[in-house]
Amino acid sequence: MTAAAFDEFGPAEVLRTRRMERPSAERGEVLVRIISAGVQLTDAAIRAGWTPPGARIVFPQIPGNDFSGIVVALGSDVEDLNLGDEVLGYSMLGSYAEYAAVPASQIILKPQALSWDEAGALSASGQTALTAFEDLGIAQGDRVLVHGAAGGVGTIFTQLAVLAGAEVVGTAGEVNHHHLRALGAHPVSYGPGEMDRLRDVVAGFDAVFDAAGHENLRLAVGLVDDRARIATIVDMSLADELGCRIVRSRRTAERLGDLARLVADGRLRVHIRRTFRLDEAAEAHRDVETGHGRGKIALRIGEP
Numbered sequence: 001m002t003a004a005a006f007d008e009f010g011p012a013e014v015l016r017t018r019r020m021e022r023p024s025a026e027r028g029e030v031l032v033r034i035i036s037a038g039v040q041l042t043d044a045a046i047r048a049g050w051t052p053p054g055a056r057i058v059f060p061q062i063p064g065n066d067f068s069g070i071v072v073a074l075g076s077d078v079e080d081l082n083l084g085d086e087v088l089g090y091s092m093l094g095s096y097a098e099y100a101a102v103p104a105s106q107i108i109l110k111p112q113a114l115s116w117d118e119a120g121a122l123s124a125s126g127q128t129a130l131t132a133f134e135d136l137g138i139a140q141g142d143r144v145l146v147h148g149a150a151g152g153v154g155t156i157f158t159q160l161a162v163l164a165g166a167e168v169v170g171t172a173g174e175v176n177h178h179h180l181r182a183l184g185a186h187p188v189s190y191g192p193g194e195m196d197r198l199r200d201v202v203a204g205f206d207a208v209f210d211a212a213g214h215e216n217l218r219l220a221v222g223l224v225d226d227r228a229r230i231a232t233i234v235d236m237s238l239a240d241e242l243g244c245r246i247v248r249s250r251r252t253a254e255r256l257g258d259l260a261r262l263v264a265d266g267r268l269r270v271h272i273r274r275t276f277r278l279d280e281a282a283e284a285h286r287d288v289e290t291g292h293g294r295g296k297i298a299l300r301i302g303e304p
């Protein structure tokens, strides 16, 4: 099969397409012919040398942590999934490839209403956003500040908070302000004078979600008294120092199913800003590594 993989840590250029052995579905796994895979900063961090807790990097390593595709083989002890099922799911590594063998417990059926790219790019950012939404206890009437609201995680979190009936203010570059308005949030530019601009929009905040880093937590502690309602997915050491909440994605098939249903019902959108071919995976990494952008990037790997 063809896959995008790296055999040394380094910049985006180390990620190249090559022929690799097609994996087989072991006990409890299914083999998925991948149609689309989401691209995350985490994938780029792994390519650059970071090893996620619990993962083992083996060269040549195929990155990629969410996908959509079609089940083409079943390992033993797999119930509830059938050959030909259209699915989406997650795994720490391995989805920038024509085929991936994945535990059946990390896969759900793809609702017809989701496009292949939406389904392929939903899990990583979606599950992180939903975990943060749950941990912060966002509820109707909350006034919520989202740092990095236009990004992959921020775009989903913002929509979940708006759906819950919260009033949401999101920080973003000016080019993304129309995007935040379309999500139902008030946009504010980050950078010098941000505190004054925030106070102009809302009198106070009940919760802050930081999906951007850049020491935004220092601003947050001046806005919200209860530090359990200030969370970051980026600035872990600063959160420790300030007593804020650290969120790490808790991925489950159930949580992914909840998100997929919201998308299928038209209440949540996965915004795909650009798709790349598998042989353009390095370019896709360069794009996510800019730290700017709107919504998600997907790799289009196969055809249905």
Ligand SMILES: NC(=O)c1ccc[n+]([C@@H]2O[C@H](COP(=O)([O-])OP(=O)(O)OC[C@H]3O[C@@H](n4cnc5c(N)ncnc54)[C@H](OP(=O)(O)O)[C@@H]3O)[C@@H](O)[C@H]2O)c1
Pocket: 040, 041, 042, 124, 125, 128, 147, 148, 149, 150, 151, 152, 153, 154, 171, 172, 173, 174, 176, 190, 191, 211, 212, 213, 214, 216, 232, 233, 234, 247, 248, 249, 288, 290, 291, 292, 293, 294, 295
């Ligand atoms: N803990 C976890 O489990 C977990 C899981 C997933 C991701 N993450 C991390 O979460 C972060 C966000 O991921 P993502 O995929 O959403 O990234 P992304 O799509 O690149 O979004 C980052 C956002 O940050 C904004 N930004 C850039 N500079 C900023 C500044 N100085 N102040 C405020 N906002 C700024 C950008 O806004 P503009 O484009 O509008 O400039 C962009 O929308 C990454 O660091 C990622 O590694 C953590």
